Amino acid sequence: MLRALAPAGLPMTISDLRAGLVAAGEGERAVAALRREICQSFGVRHTFLVSSGRAALSILLQALHALQPQRNVVALPAYTSYSVPSAAVNAGLRVALYDLDPVTLSPVPESLARAVDHRTVAVVVCHLFGYPADLDLVRQVAAARGAYVVDDAAQAMGGEFKGKPLGCCGDAGLFSLSRGKNLNALDGGIIITHRDDLASRLEQLQPVGDGARTHRLFLKALLLSMLIRPSLYWLPRSLPFLRIGASVYDPRFPRDTFTPFQAGIARRMLARLPEVTAARREVARDLRGRLSNLHDVSPVGSGGYGEPVYLRFPVMVNSGLPLVESPLLGVVRSYPTPLGAIEQLRPHLVDVSARYPGAEQLAGRLLTLPTHQFVTPLDRKRIVESIGSR
Numbered sequence: 001m002l003r004a005l006a007p008a009g010l011p012m013t014i015s016d017l018r019a020g021l022v023a024a025g026e027g028e029r030a031v032a033a034l035r036r037e038i039c040q041s042f043g044v045r046h047t048f049l050v051s052s053g054r055a056a057l058s059i060l061l062q063a064l065h066a067l068q069p070q071r072n073v074v075a076l077p078a079y080t081s082y083s084v085p086s087a088a089v090n091a092g093l094r095v096a097l098y099d100l101d102p103v104t105l106s107p108v109p110e111s112l113a114r115a116v117d118h119r120t121v122a123v124v125v126c127h128l129f130g131y132p133a134d135l136d137l138v139r140q141v142a143a144a145r146g147a148y149v150v151d152d153a154a155q156a157m158g159g160e161f162k163g164k165p166l167g168c169c170g171d172a173g174l175f176s177l178s179r180g181k182n183l184n185a186l187d188g189g190i191i192i193t194h195r196d197d198l199a200s201r202l203e204q205l206q207p208v209g210d211g212a213r214t215h216r217l218f219l220k221a222l223l224l225s226m227l228i229r230p231s232l233y234w235l236p237r238s239l240p241f242l243r244i245g246a247s248v249y250d251p252r253f254p255r256d257t258f259t260p261f262q263a264g265i266a267r268r269m270l271a272r273l274p275e276v277t278a279a280r281r282e283v284a285r286d287l288r289g290r291l292s293n294l295h296d297v298s299p300v301g302s303g304g305y306g307e308p309v310y311l312r313f314p315v316m317v318n319s320g321l322p323l324v325e326s327p328l329l330g331v332v333r334s335y336p337t338p339l340g341a342i343e344q345l346r347p348h349l350v351d352v353s354a355r356y357p358g359a360e361q362l363a364g365r366l367l368t369l370p371t372h373q374f375v376t377p378l379d380r381k382r383i384v385e386s387i388g389s390r
């Protein structure tokens with residue numbers, strides 16, 4: 001039987017879909033209930049829900065810019081999802097980049113200090129693959145220059161930095177609810193903040209819609225719940241026009257509402273988050289043990305900033321040989337280039353000549369291994385063998 005593992009994913013059950021349909025019947029009450037639950041779970045005063053993580057980041061950056069209109073630059077990691085600069089440009093801001101340490105995925109202090117100045121409205125910190133970055137450093141550099149901190153936990157919902165939930169460690173934070181994330185509501189973005197001044201700006205920027213996407217989303221959920229299974233995942237993988245896993249820079253994207261149908265699914269997934277995180281950590285612990293005999297492969301370290309939630313398990317391959325993916329085992333590269341190499345982004349960069357060696361190393365030498373619940377012990381053995389046999 002053909003078997004293929006998705007690089008990232010989360011099972012969605014028929015009961016989840018049923019909960020979505022019930023919530024669709026409840027309408028905005030279901031969305032309001034989810035907002036309350038998020039405020040409680042993360043201990044924040046304000047939560048906003050929108051159609052995607054990109055939309056959440058863009059709206060958030062616009063709201064922060066409205067609080068400090070004389071500043072128009074946002075500082076971003078030089079290696080992250082292409083959605084991040086897409087959102088910054090969508091918000092009408094210019095972009096300064098800072099480098100990451102390839103051993104910990106955390107900002108390089110000198111590079112961060114160079115990227116942030118009196119023009120910077122906000123520093124965005126991303127916890128890549130669920131690895132907490134050094135928020136103390138980011139807060140200190142941002143505070144010294146009067147910039148806000150955006151705690152982008154799109155990939156790290158459920159993680160913590162020094163006992164505080166990721167997403168809550170800045171002036172505002174965000175999560176993505178797209179299908180490869182820790183909480184899968186098909187798509188969606190959450191903004192959270194303690195700040196009342198920011199919340200009233202965010203209120204004004206909320207998208208309005210008629211929620212008429214429910215039928216399309218239901219169909220998507222039905223397909224996803226089946227096709228994410230290893231026995232069927234080969235099918236979407238073999239259809240190139242779906243562009244699964246492709247990194248796309250595109251600052252033109254819709255800002256839409258979050259539907260009651262998605263809220264129904266998200267409420268169930270939020271309740272399951274601790275269990276999902278524990279299972280991912282167990283897979284990661286096993287992979288780490290199995291990889292310990294491979295001398296030119298090193299798992300990325302957490303940098304001591306908190307236990308990762310392992311959206312994926314990233315490893316650096318140091319052999320100097322070209323990276324070999326094993327797509328049927330979900331072993332793939334991540335973002336293909338540092339952000340500075342995206343041609344269409346260059347007109348929006350504050351400094352086009354700067355180099356980011358950590359980001360270049362990550363783009364060239366990083367492989368990610370899957371950690372989701374469909375990865376069996378036999379898969380883990382094969383994954384490690386595939387990496388060891390290059």
Ligand SMILES: Cc1ncc(COP(=O)(O)O)c(C=O)c1O
Pocket residue numbers: 052053054055057080081083084126127152154155176177178187188189
């Ligand atoms: C760090 C980070 N921020 C923001 C986003 C945007 O989220 P979405 O895909 O829901 O638009 C992503 C998406 O992968 C991400 O990885």
